[in-house]
Amino acid sequence: MQSILTFRFRTTMSDDELIERMESRLSIFREVEGLLQKYYCREAETGAFCGVYLFDTPEHATAYRAGKVISGIPEALQLDGEMRVEQIDLIMALRADQYVAQAGR
Secondary structure (H helix, E strand, O other), rough: OEEEEEEEEEEEHHHHHHHHHHHOOOOHHHHOEEEEEEEEEEEEOOOOOEEEEOOOOOHHHHHHHOOOHHHHHHHHHHOOOEEEEEEEOOOOOOOOOOOOOOOOO
16 A cells, blocks of 8 residues: 655745755655655745645555654755655555556556
């Protein structure tokens, strides 16, 4: 079963600074065990930034959530307030592609 982590946060950085910082950290995420895809998003209503991570297993998502990359986010992205984190296990997907398979089917 695959697992999704979502992170929502606000930052004191400008949009350009944040994008530059995110781009500079891409190599870190390419090395995360079990991470299949990461989406960089912005919430339309609030302007909060979001990270959506797709992991191959809930165990890899849980390990990432407890790891050193996450603990460095507040400083690296200059958070303004708390970061909201949610972990969701994927039951099935409308379209199965290279990243998303229908779990348990």
